Amino acid sequence: MKKLKFGSKILFVINSLIAFLLLISYVLPYIPPKSFATLSVLSLGVPLLIISNIIFFVFWLLRLKKQFILSLVVLLLGWNYISLMYKFSASEVVVEDSNFSVMSFNVRVFNKFEWLPKNIDKNSIIEFIENNEADIICLQEYPRGQRMSLKGYYSFNATYKKGIKGGQAIFSKFPIVNSGSLEFPHTNNNAIYADIVKQKDTIRVYTFHLQSSGIETDVEKLKEETSEHLFKQVGATFKAQQDQVELFLAHKAKCHYKTIITGDFNNTAYSYIYRKVKGDDLIDAFEEAGSGFGRTYDFKFFPMRIDFILADEDFTVNGYKTFDVKLSDHYPIKAILKLH
Structure with missing residues (x-):
C-alpha cells in the first residue's frame, strides 16, 4: 500500500471490501435465512461481486501491481461459483432415441x-x-x-x-x-x-x-x-x-x-x-x-x-x-x- 498513490489506495480499500464480501458469500449456502436473514440477502449480489473482483484483478494486473493477488485468490477459492454463473462452452446436444x-x-x-x-x-x-x-x-x-x-x-x-x-x-x-x-x-x-x-x-x-x-x-x-x-x-x-x-x-x-x-x-x-x-x-x-x-x-x-x-x-x-x-x-x- 505504501507505494500506491492516494487514489489507488482508495481503490484497493474498495477492492478489499468487495473481495471480503465475496469470501463471506461462499458460506451463505450453509446458513439458514432464519438464522441470519440479513446476511443471506448477499447471495443475490454474488454475480456482481464476482464480476467486480474480475475487473479489479485485471486492473491491478495490467498496472503490474501485486494487489491483483487479493482478487485472484478470492476468485480461485470460489472457482465453483464462477462455473455456476457462467459456462464457457455448451455441450452439444446428444441425439438419442430415448431423449x-x-x-x-x-x-x-x-x-x-x-x-x-x-x-x-x-x-x-x-x-x-x-x-x-x-x-x-x-x-x-x-x-x-x-x-x-x-x-x-x-x-x-x-x-x-x-x-x-x-x-x-x-x-x-x-x-x-x-x-x-x-x-x-x-x-x-x-x-x-x-x-x-x-x-x-x-x-x-x-x-x-x-x-x-x-x-x-x-x-x-x-x-x-x-x-x-x-x-x-x-x-x-x-x-x-x-x-x-x-x-x-x-x-x-x-x-x-x-x-x-x-x-x-x-x-x-x-x-x-x-x-x-x-x-x-x-x-x-x-x-x-x-x-x-x-x-x-x-x-x-x-x-x-x-x-x-x-x-x-x-x-x-x-x-x-x-x-x-x-x-x-x-x-x-x-x-x-x-x-x-
Missing part, C-alpha cells in the same frame, strides 16, 4: 397487466410453446382463468381444481397417472407434482414458485427504496422460502420415483434455498450442458439465474437451452434428458 425434453417457464400471467407490449399475450406464448414441442412443460404464474389447451398433451392444474391454488401447471405428452399439490401457508404460492409414465418408468415431476421478494426491477422505482427496507423485505422473503422448501423436502422424501424439479426459485444458485433443494442427489441441467450466463430473469443490473431444472442422477443431461425471447420477465429454459 425427452422438459421446459420450465414463468409466464407472468400471460402479460395480463401489460408490463410488456400489448401484442405479448396468451396466444403468443402458446405459439412459442407449440413451436418448441417440449415433452413436459412446467409453467409458473399460470392464470387458470385463461386456461390453456395444448393438443397432444395431458395436463394437471391447467383448469380449475377445487382446493388447489392456481399459478402452476404441468403439461405432458406422456400419461399422467397421479398428481397433487402442496399448498404453502400464508401465501398464494404452492408446489404441484405429476407422476408421469414414460414407457416402463414412472417419473415424478415437481414445479413450484417460491415466495417472491417483490423487488422492483425498474431503476427509477428501485432508487426510491431505502436499503434498510430492501434488506428487511428480502430477508423476510428468504425466511418464508425456507419454510416452503422444508415443506417441499418433507413431501419429496416420501416419493420413491425418479424425480425432476423445475420452477421459479426466486433465489440464486448461491443461496441456502438452492443448496437445500438440490441436495446431494440432484444435478443442475444448466451446469451440465448450458452456456453463457444462463440468465432466466430480466434484471437490469446483472444476469440472474433463478429458474432451474434439476434432475436425479439417474438422468443424463443431453442438452440445455435458455431461450432469448421477451414474452415475460422470465426467459424459458429447456433441458434434454435421458433416463438411464
Whole structure:
C-alpha cells in the first residue's frame, strides 16, 4: 500500500471490501435465512461481486501491481461459483432415441397487466410453446382463468381444481397417472407434482414458485427504496422460502420415483434455498450442458439465474437451452434428458 498513490489506495480499500464480501458469500449456502436473514440477502449480489473482483484483478494486473493477488485468490477459492454463473462452452446436444425434453417457464400471467407490449399475450406464448414441442412443460404464474389447451398433451392444474391454488401447471405428452399439490401457508404460492409414465418408468415431476421478494426491477422505482427496507423485505422473503422448501423436502422424501424439479426459485444458485433443494442427489441441467450466463430473469443490473431444472442422477443431461425471447420477465429454459 505504501507505494500506491492516494487514489489507488482508495481503490484497493474498495477492492478489499468487495473481495471480503465475496469470501463471506461462499458460506451463505450453509446458513439458514432464519438464522441470519440479513446476511443471506448477499447471495443475490454474488454475480456482481464476482464480476467486480474480475475487473479489479485485471486492473491491478495490467498496472503490474501485486494487489491483483487479493482478487485472484478470492476468485480461485470460489472457482465453483464462477462455473455456476457462467459456462464457457455448451455441450452439444446428444441425439438419442430415448431423449425427452422438459421446459420450465414463468409466464407472468400471460402479460395480463401489460408490463410488456400489448401484442405479448396468451396466444403468443402458446405459439412459442407449440413451436418448441417440449415433452413436459412446467409453467409458473399460470392464470387458470385463461386456461390453456395444448393438443397432444395431458395436463394437471391447467383448469380449475377445487382446493388447489392456481399459478402452476404441468403439461405432458406422456400419461399422467397421479398428481397433487402442496399448498404453502400464508401465501398464494404452492408446489404441484405429476407422476408421469414414460414407457416402463414412472417419473415424478415437481414445479413450484417460491415466495417472491417483490423487488422492483425498474431503476427509477428501485432508487426510491431505502436499503434498510430492501434488506428487511428480502430477508423476510428468504425466511418464508425456507419454510416452503422444508415443506417441499418433507413431501419429496416420501416419493420413491425418479424425480425432476423445475420452477421459479426466486433465489440464486448461491443461496441456502438452492443448496437445500438440490441436495446431494440432484444435478443442475444448466451446469451440465448450458452456456453463457444462463440468465432466466430480466434484471437490469446483472444476469440472474433463478429458474432451474434439476434432475436425479439417474438422468443424463443431453442438452440445455435458455431461450432469448421477451414474452415475460422470465426467459424459458429447456433441458434434454435421458433416463438411464
